[in-house]
Amino acid sequence: MALTTQRVDVPVIVDESKCLEKCTACIEVCPLDVLVKNPETGKAYMKYDECWFCLPCEKECPTNAITVQIPFLLR
């Protein structure tokens, strides 16, 4: 199969200056399991564009580093 990579606007935005390297609160609570740590920086980011804009990641972040936008197609 020939594949290409498409760019998408993702709903979950992480402020890297606030994200704590040892914390995984947002990753643990996401029902869709779409957040992971960047192994190089230790910061969380949205790896998979599969968001229910349900907000546990934002609410449970201890440093308010996360903002969830309504996905672009619905906004």
Place this chain on the structure above:
Amino acid sequence: MNIQNLQTDFLVIGGGTAGTMAGIKAKQANPDADVLILEKANIRRSGAIAMGMDGVNTAVIPGNSTPEQYVREITIANDGILNQKSVYQTGRWGYEVIQELESWGVKFQKDHEGNYDLKQVHRVGKYVLPMPEGKDLKKILTRQVKRHKVRVTNRVMATRVMVKDGRVIGAVGFDVRKGDFVVIQAKAVVLCTGACGRLGLPASGYLYGTYENPTNAGDGYSMAYHAGAELTNIECFQINPLIKDYNGPACAYVASPFGAYTANAEGNRFINCDYWSGQMMLETWKELNSGKGPVHLKMYHLDDDTISEIERVLWANERPSRERFHEGRQENYRTHGVEMNISEIGLCSGHSASGVWVNEKAETTVPGLYAAGDMASVPHNYMIGAFVSGRLSGLNAMEYVQGIDHVDPDPAFLEAEKARIYAPMNRPDGVPHTQVEYKLRRYVNDYLQPPKSPSNMEIGLAAFERYHDTLDLMGARDPHELMRCMEVHFIRDCAEMAARASLYRKESRWGLYHYRLDYPEKNDEEWFCHANLKKGENGEMEMFKRAVEPYIVDVNLEQEVYDVAVR
């Protein structure tokens, strides 16, 4: 790949509303038993109530209503097709559930005299009990799961229930992060994996912009089917009136007791009851197609304080991101109606009636297999029904497992299932699951969205059958993508069930949920029965009629016509 072998007395698949309660009740009944909840997300924030709930919709509170009155209302709302004994359980045990939740710290709304502040949303009777502070419901349940020493395994998705000699012996699945193959021996299993909320494609085109939590992909419908259990009323689809584009509840159940109502573009009422029934959806569909659409939830006639109170509830519970959706469009309940649309189809007995066949003990037709919550066919069961059916499954399973021993799984079955699960990993350059899922769900919209026409549904059915081959093209690059791939398998099974059941019932019933253009009338003579389905001996899907269980509460369906249209 690593293999994990686990053993438990009672396996709960899905740690949402029903599953957490099933685990807790099983441990209360027998603290020495081993009970394991398997959850593909994390039970702290999973299932339909991941962000809490703003109220319960089926509360039968002594002094306000009786279980008999409740059974009567649901019998009429579901056009007579139901097992009244199962619905009765929701009325019978709901009060006890509410009291127990309260003892755990869940707050329900009370009036100034300290009585439960029930609201009328149903056509007759008050069954809606607000819980404006319900946002942490799931955290409270998680705490109780731990306190009761129920074991929990998060981030493992079950793919098949194991059956040997006609009874359940466990389940298999895989770790959606590490990729381990997981085999669990169990004496009894309850499936409580929620609705099939990812069946139709939302109009936005966003695969996960669904009403239900999109993790609920019909896992349990598919697993019950492959275990040999009967499913019922699948043609009674879930279709909801939702905020257009956002595709979540507006929510009339919260707002209508404050004076809000659903109106057409002229601002006039066209339904006299906002309770979600097939009849209500049919009236909404007619209005949208009448030239008087679009329809909206109207609140702008209410005073500012009332609207602020509605906002406090709607923006903290269930789908709190509603607030930023409205904000993003510069819309306000004070000045704008909330534009509503008819959702894509799903399967969910919590709202309609489509589910796995269960009796009043939450037993399926396979010994040792139970079903609870949105996926168990107890019509209009909502959250209280999920708690009650979870409770019933936990208590009854604990009795069933007495004297039952673990049975070794069949090695050939395990090998075949392992090969099926991991196939996409052998094709990392295969078609991405997103495209395979998108096309499948677009077919669901194209061919199954009511009103239903027979030739369309036949084309859809053929497409779903062909889709077995398409599933074999899917590729995955990590266990996460593999989870989504296996969910597409579940969705395909549910699509085939939805097509076959809809073709089988040759009449119209449940308003828009099963409105057939070729048989527009209800036909009680031939179709006052359940349309059930199961996996036949030859591996093909079989449809058959199942008689409605004798009523325990008399209802004269000739006289009690469920009509919600404003005339």
